[in-house]
Amino acid sequence: MRINSKQFLPKALKTLTLAVTLGFISNAQAEFNIFACEPEYAALAKELAPDARIYSATTAMQDPHQVQARPSLIAKMRQADLAICAGADLEIGWLPMLQMKSANAKVRSTDQGLFFAAEQIDTVDQMKSVDRSMGDVHAKGNPHLHFDPKRLLGVAEALTQKLMQLDPDSTAQYQANLARFSQRWNDAIPRWEQKAKPLNGKKIIAYHSSFKYLFNWLGLEQVADLEPKPGIPPSSSHLASLLTRAKQGDILAIIIASYQSERGADWLGERADLPVIVLPMSVGGNEQSVDLFSLYDSAIDLLLAAK
Amino acid sequence: MTISTMRLTGVAAACAIFSINAFAEDSSLTNPAISAVLDGYYQSAERPMSERVEGFGLGHTEVAMSANIDDMFYGKLTAVIEMHDGETELGLEEAFIQTLAMPYGLSMRAGRFLSDIGYLNNQHVHTDAFSDRPAAYRAFLGSHYFDDGVRLSYVAPTDLYWTMGVEAFKGDNMRAADEHNERDYKSTGVYTAFTKIGGDAGINGSWQAGLSYLRNENGRMTAEEHDHVAVLDEHDHEHSHSAQYTGENTYVADFVYKWAPNGNYKYQHLTLSGEFFRVTDFKPLEEEHDEHDAHDDEGKDYQDGWYLSSVYQFSPHWSAGLRYGQVDTQMMHDDHFDPQKLKETEVSLAWHQSHFSTVRLQYTNQQGTNFDGIEDDNVITLQYIMTLGAHGAHQF
Incomplete structure (x- = not known):
């Protein structure tokens, strides 16, 4: 096909302008973006902020210690309003690199859009001193805390606070979501304990x-x-x-x-x-x-x- | 010798290390991440343009310290201690600050840092799967190009990773040789521009591709008036980080693809990477008007190099790598240039007891044409690289 360059250029410009404008509009209405380091926190976010756009950096088939700070993760973290991670140095090999490369000031510090689950509760097996001859141990304790229902509930409460801090317009919504989740979770705990x-x-x-x-x-x-x-x-x-x-x-x-x-x-x-x-x-x-x-x-x- | 390298006595360097260690043991200072890299080796011969010598030696012994300075700035300092000809040299590989809170995905870095051109260059050599950088890196970037300058980079808010950046550097290590000691170099010699895109290909794979351009204001050679002073003459005794072959314009294309079953890097993963370099406009300007530049092959005003590398970690303890790389360079002789070629085929096998320790055996076959007397040489390297202190980054 032959393109008339005189007509093509203004048309292309118009299309571009339209695209950029649309881009800004969709940005303005964009959902709240949540970056979860592990799928359990993506799942928790889904309970507490079901309307958010949630992305999990890892799957349950991946060792969360051994994740690469790969391009797709940098791109997702660049757009995040909130990053939820286990903490206790579980992501020490890749999270700092993602933060550095994604240049997203929102998720740099726990004062703002960074949330560590392990900081909300007491972890088990914390160590006074750590030596690498002991293996790759975490001085801040065991970070795989999502299999403790009571600790996870504590994390859910703290996460709701964080969501309300970052997205105050939806405060009532987040409180309602937490109430519903807590209710179902508290009902499930005795059932699980009985069964087990x-x-x-x-x-x-x-x-x-x-x-x-x-x-x-x-x-x-x-x-x-x-x-x-x-x-x-x-x-x-x-x-x-x-x-x-x-x-x-x-x-x-x-x-x-x-x-x-x-x-x-x-x-x-x-x-x-x-x-x-x-x-x-x-x-x-x-x-x-x-x-x-x-x-x-x-x-x-x-x-x-x-x- | 590079301007950036201070020569110290062994004692002074040792003192420097100990004082940093003492710092690390101060329990009130848990904030800075402090780490050291120990790298020792034995090799049967020397690879050209390499920092490693024949026999026993120490590679990059690094001490690094980094931390957030405040809510706006991050800082990192990496000191490298190298032994050369019985002397201990203390060099600064990194000493930079980076912004943490600029809006719109922008960030700035200033000080001394590794340029972000190409794929390998921004990575530390101790994370490589081979004991030396590919020949193209050794020839055109002095193994790894770090310098004093500034960088502005931008990451687009898209699901496809897209970053771009520009840098300006002093460029001392990238200067063409000054045969007559009278050259008026530009004080800001190097400008770069780069872009990279990347993403995931399914659940198992991830990729990144990049294009970079490096403008070197001081990269063109000056005409020789005296007889036979080859650019290369010094390099046998000189282990500086300077590029051996320079030109005004350098273009780099790079790609990397990584694969792991289910994206789980713990047990097995494969890394395929490759880069292509073209360095142009290095011939002295006078030369172009020279009437007796008759040889056709010497007419080309560019040099190039490339490599392809494949590394497979087949168990948590073992990985193996295969790399082929070559460079086609030009060496100035009086009023004409002689083409040179170096081809390297390398195999490496590494044992990793943990995340933090590697022992590597590497075999290199070198085929050279008019390159440093290399015709068909074999090099065996046995090397360890261990890190202690803060956990390093799993850079893609």
């Missing part, structure tokens, strides 16, 4: 401290870790020592998270004749886990099935 009663006092072997809060809550005891040190994958000599431990015969199951390799667990499970359970690390970690409620249901059901 048979698990109380049972011993398990797990990979990393990914489910520490879940185990603490349900009274499960993690007697051994597939990782010789936090962050160091299972070695054959370590697995051999776990096999000796497993042969004592008091272990219920071997538990790994949806993002963890099954190799070491399968090796051990086969030799020790123990079931290997893959628990969803977060929402989206298996088919059943579509929100926080079904995530808890699924995790408890999977554990009960091992009996």
